[in-house]
Amino acid sequence: MKRTLLSTLTLSVLATFAHAGDTTKSNAAPVAVAAASTASTASTAGAPISGIDTQFIDTSVRPQDDFFTYLNGKWLKSTEIPADKASWGTFMQLRDDSQAHLRGIIEAAQKDPHKKAGTDVQKIGDLYASFMDEAKLETLGVKPLAGELQRIRTLKDKKGLPELVAHLSKIGVATPYGIRVGQDARASTKYATYIGQGGLGMPDRDYYLKLDDKRMADTRAKYEAHVAQILTLAGAKNAAEQAKAIVDFETELAKVQWTKVENRDPVKRYNKMSVAELGALTPGYDWNAALAAAGVGNKLDYVIVAQPSYLTGFNQVLAKTDLATLKSYFEWQLLREYSPYLSKAFVDANFAFYGTTLTGVTENRPRWKIGVSTVEGALGEAVGRQYVGKYFPAERKARMEELVKNVLAAYKDSIDTLDWMTPATKKEAQAKLAKFTPKIGYPNKWRDYSKLSIRSDDLVGNVKRASEFGYNRNIAKLGKPIDREEWGMTPQTVNAYYNSSMNEIVFPASILQPPFFDMRADDAVNYGAIGAVIGHEIGHGFDDKGSQSDGDGNLRDWWSKEDRAAFQARADMLVKQYNGYSPIPGYNVNGELTLGENIGDNSGLAIAYKAYKISLKGQPAPVIDGLTGDQRFFMGFGQVWRSKMREAQQIVQVKTDPHSPGQFRANGTVMNHPAFYEAFGVKEGDKMYLAPKDRVTIW
Template structure:
């Protein structure tokens, strides 16, 4: 998934419900004449100051709820989009800066401690004069390594080395849980190596925006190579883009990559070598650090590796060297002189996403520290900004939503008892993680120096790479987190069968300690349900409670599930955020199922929490209205057009307005809460509404 002030709503809002017929208290809008809440009484948690009374919730719930914000909010110049997630993220930055600056000033800090590393890494980034003076000299050794490549036999070693220091290469190696044997780690290899967001940017040249992006990308490659001293930069750039286009042609699409069974291809090293005649995988795996530990490898896209091998064979050595030089410079441009920083932003910021200004250097510096020392920074963040009572209340919500999921599975009318039993067994094995890890990451082997920015970034990348690779052959680390505590997001891991909620998302409007339960169940409750829902979406449902890819469905139940999923694909494929670009219902299916089931289950959990008692009316809003409004306001967002294109091409999440409207339109309780009737724009006939879990 990855991202409040109380005010009084004017009486004119009541007019927005006129079409609802004989509105009762449950379908009325908030009233102005609402008695003030008693001191200490729960607040609604709804940003009613953003409600647009000119829009009927029965016609466009998202705009009704967020309309005044949409009309007045400006996307910051250094952002490609803006909304609840990004505002929380932006609000967290000064807090992290305070921690970093305190680390710099700490008189008791010792060499080798996390405090020293946090302060010195930030200092190395903020020393602009030194960075400017050095130019590309910190990369001289890496550039020489690439330029001295004598023949293509040296490619496996070069690719392994560049991967270790964080540079994109045509394929990537990683160690992760074996998807069919989750108690052990395995080595995976998969496609990569493009400099633009998706293969469509290379191949869909009948789309003028894709063609323009490709043209500007080639010019950008030439600019950066020229800054590095290359004399034939324009010709090299064209050849590089041609090579990347050859890779793009054989890459699997993002929809194809969503299939976990097709992406699991277990092979011996000799079988892997047969895919790429002439390419020395023994050398590649040895250089990558896994050669002596490997008894098999899991290939994500076998046909891509064959295509990659042909593209390499068809491309001259000089172009391949230019390609690797380009990707080295691309990765390290943010840490070089201003000319590189500005060129990098001009393409990846302005040309691709429409952003008009780069972020202030201090914010990029904070992000650099987070990227290298995320948990070291996060440990201090939670100590200062994450109270224990917030964690406890969140854990209670997780229990309640999980219990509601169990009840819901038992009442499904489309699933047989045999599959229900398997689903319950998986749900019972879910592991929730809230706030921060029980065991913090050890950074003792990472060296950070205050006078060596590029070296710091390289060593941090190598540290992360080696930390991953050395898992091979060891027991599974079930305490590990895939996000830092200061990340405004949440996730589900199918191999771990765990749901994880970092501390930073547990703030309003997602989670409000002052608010009545309704908004919290609608907001963070739906996020909890969403992450559980990933365990039962079209991908996650192919793994069992132990994290293994295993078909635990009857044929009939899988067909019934797929029929409902197909309906969601059709619904979301009809949505178009900008003319000519539609949401990809197949790409976004997993997230849409997560939203659909998450909201449905959170609503059931909310009802259970009331224990048969009526919900209070707060700000003229019933409990059910506050529940759905709590859900709708977390998707408050707006996006620059160029970034919107990037999202529909690459992001498995639907745009915010469709996550709000598309989700509530499928839930009967929303119709009752807001008096939605046939003829309203938010109306779907009962036969067209999708309920899966």
């Protein structure tokens, strides 16, 4: 079951108010750019550079009408999305760069003649070697899964389902429910067992249920054909009939699943109950057997159920589904998970649906890139430890710590000066802010992989053992003290996150590079970019979800009714704004689904702007390349959202992703902030103009 407690900057990462104008700009607020093609590649006599990619500015577009396209227009016109990508932009570019660095580390481990058995170097090198040995995989076909397929096919009756679900979950296969261990959201000093919905093979329930949408209906039909194709490759004789039964079963699961918007409510998702009460939700389903097989049966007094009505619905669907269909379904989910690690026929078929049909990608990634991702998935911190040793200088962490300190100070000041919050609630908010824990770059304590066995000639076995290792590591937390040194991302991840139960903000090393963080650049662009990232993640502690937890990480209502109502009124305005954005005709942003991230963006840029002003210590900001400090600040924010996305992937995003598309994260955020209007001379009648009464300022 995937980790669900992190509020990230983007799913594959970020963050806005502004108030006083920059003292160095003219009233007309022109945007002058240097004659040089880019302001971020040159520096004279050690002077700070602007950090702005002026080469991509499209002067045929007014920043007052479309800030995102003005700033990134030439890039948007000239850049093609790579054939192996569903989207392309700053995040993917940094990800590609880090993958190239990781490739060097991993291939060096593979070729190391002195590597010792059982070391991280041996495991990294041998896992990669097992993935890259395509000739061997071609001779094996589906044979590496023979034992798992046999386990499913010999299931005698439904009484064996709890044990089968537990086993498949351990090896990474999607099942109708998942069991994981995490901090108890109402008692964050201890771990608890969580149970939540799952088991679909497509991205969201809408792909099964919104059949009045031609694209959804077409994708569902292609999904059924894909299921049949994979089953045929595995030797099924009646694959088409099985595929129809499988998709019908998943459709019934989809009908009773909670929507992504419903799942955003942490209070509704917290349903503490005894095992006996759990059993009452699903008469006849043996939860004692399920929990014992999952490895938690003798360690718990209670469970926390995320979607109680789903479990009841799942039990009803189970009762009316014949055993043959259930076997076919679990066989399909096994094959779906492991197709990328089998012979070319499985790899190609898997990519044809999950790559081309779902996201519009026409070419699979190079084998080495998928191999690097596979090693990262299994041995992420082992690779990350070497990555930061080579690519993350100590001075970068030190400067980042200063930025974090200033943004936290700005947040403290902002809470004190809010005009819509009463003193009692402000006191609670300040208490929470004081307990934030920043983590920067990499963990203080690295993960121990000594119990994970990796062989150079056993790819499927390696993937299974790595999944079981991760599963068992999670389950083993139950009954132990909270591990506050643990990270939810690897250092090489181009992302950042907030964890409400830990009340921590985490910034991996790989995001701390241009355009997010430029050691050569003037502070303006860094506060607009990584400063807004910092503010965004702090903002998750005070968004519609995070604000329901206190500084100790416990779900607790620390608000007065009046203050919560005032907060909600502002949040509702933001929902309405983003509901009006449409990346492609007929598919609008879901303002409720994206609310938390939009609040993070809104608050993050606002607080970063305040922090930037604090950093100036009362002095005027320099003009660099004809750009004022305030202009560079907002441009630094806008350029990190430079991105393009294929239409099919755009649909996946608006259906499933809590983050808004990049152009709306840029434009939608700055339009709410007064300092942007002053920096660029935005006036009534301009397309970027919002009347003051319609602008949203929350924190």
